[in-house]
Amino acid sequence: MFNNNNNNRIKTFTNIPTPFYFYDLDILDKTLDCIQRESGKHGYHVHYAIKANANTRIMEKIQSYGLGADCVSGNEILRSLETGYPAKKIVYAGVGKSDREIQIALDANIFCFNCESIPEIELINELASARNKMAKIAIRINPNVNANTHHYITTGIEENKFGINRWEFDDILETLKQCKHIELIGFHFHIGSQITDLSVFKGLCLRINEIQNWFEERQILVNHINVGGGFGVDYNEPDSNPIPDFETFFGIFKEFLQIRHNQSLHFELGRSIVAQCGSLISKVLYVKKGVNTKFAILDAGMTELLRPALYQAYHKIENLSSTGAPENYDVVGPICESSDCFGKSIRLPRTQRNDLIALRSTGAYGEAMASRYNLREIANSVFSDDLA
Numbered sequence: 001m002f003n004n005n006n007n008n009r010i011k012t013f014t015n016i017p018t019p020f021y022f023y024d025l026d027i028l029d030k031t032l033d034c035i036q037r038e039s040g041k042h043g044y045h046v047h048y049a050i051k052a053n054a055n056t057r058i059m060e061k062i063q064s065y066g067l068g069a070d071c072v073s074g075n076e077i078l079r080s081l082e083t084g085y086p087a088k089k090i091v092y093a094g095v096g097k098s099d100r101e102i103q104i105a106l107d108a109n110i111f112c113f114n115c116e117s118i119p120e121i122e123l124i125n126e127l128a129s130a131r132n133k134m135a136k137i138a139i140r141i142n143p144n145v146n147a148n149t150h151h152y153i154t155t156g157i158e159e160n161k162f163g164i165n166r167w168e169f170d171d172i173l174e175t176l177k178q179c180k181h182i183e184l185i186g187f188h189f190h191i192g193s194q195i196t197d198l199s200v201f202k203g204l205c206l207r208i209n210e211i212q213n214w215f216e217e218r219q220i221l222v223n224h225i226n227v228g229g230g231f232g233v234d235y236n237e238p239d240s241n242p243i244p245d246f247e248t249f250f251g252i253f254k255e256f257l258q259i260r261h262n263q264s265l266h267f268e269l270g271r272s273i274v275a276q277c278g279s280l281i282s283k284v285l286y287v288k289k290g291v292n293t294k295f296a297i298l299d300a301g302m303t304e305l306l307r308p309a310l311y312q313a314y315h316k317i318e319n320l321s322s323t324g325a326p327e328n329y330d331v332v333g334p335i336c337e338s339s340d341c342f343g344k345s346i347r348l349p350r351t352q353r354n355d356l357i358a359l360r361s362t363g364a365y366g367e368a369m370a371s372r373y374n375l376r377e378i379a380n381s382v383f384s385d386d387l388a
């Protein structure tokens, strides 16, 4: 995206106050085209996990391709409705849904609650009963499949707080019998995020097959299977792999998941849709000598991109201004935290004050996780369409 063919774009960056989130809408369009084509081959339903990036323009663009929304809060449901996602394509997960949030979802008549505990199902039943409504739910089942990803973003093993475990199934069936304002329409699964070992999804399919058999033996059939999200992206080589291999990803589910007659399959993709269209653009404030290294101190920090500090995540770092001889730098932000570091011993062309630096693949969980720590301003977003 930032190679020599794009020198003009880089020139336009020079006049924009930094730091800012840059979104290449061409990459987003190509990603969405690919998702539409590859999921369409199998008739799959894709919901965008808006927690990855709830920027209005990004959400509107994704909605224009017909995707639904996967929400984790009442405010995300409201934002989805405002940006044109039809209620009948909204799913809502979360271990801690508040009364207010459940009411928002009931009033909007969303497609499905993904329920994570028995007390939650009982509360939804009570609030639905007060409105004389039926609430459609899927139970979020913890399939106990290890996602082989960072332990902070693993969600599908028994020790995690998410979902309902297998040893609770009998109690769930009992609860569902009691709850007259609940209609069970699906089973939901989500095992973690940034999964690059695709055999993990095969393991998920095989586990879902076993779970479906268990329920079928008890005459429980549902119309919807939702396998969540989690498909990872290439943070090392965003230019060689700007669009994840959705053909292979959806193909795994086609091959290994035993979908019953009349069942539809749903996905909740976040990162794989938006990560590669975004970059955080920053300026070098100072280059400072350390004991063993040089620090390149940027005007962006963990307040604009938390992932490196939170998960030791790597985002490719590029100096857009320099073509000098390569040197090693510890690339850090201005925040009063030692973990405010984007990378150690990063090889960059000779770097100096005012050079523009791009932190790549920040479209997912970048702007969405921004904070005002140290009373910093929230950075602006800039779209490729708006640049000359």
Ligand SMILES: Cc1ncc(COP(=O)(O)O)c(C=O)c1O
Residues within 6 Å of the ligand: 049, 052, 070, 093, 155, 190, 192, 193, 194, 228, 229, 230, 231, 268, 269, 270, 271, 272, 364
């Ligand atoms: C329930 C649920 N669905 C979907 C997602 C989206 O995940 P990803 O951005 O990895 O596709 C998440 C986040 O991990 C999630 O918790």
Ligand SMILES: N[C@@H](CCCC[NH3+])C(=O)O
Residues within 6 Å of the ligand: 051, 153, 193, 194, 307, 364, 365
């Ligand atoms: N926020 C995380 C992923 C968690 C997704 C939500 N369950 C990330 O940046 O990688």
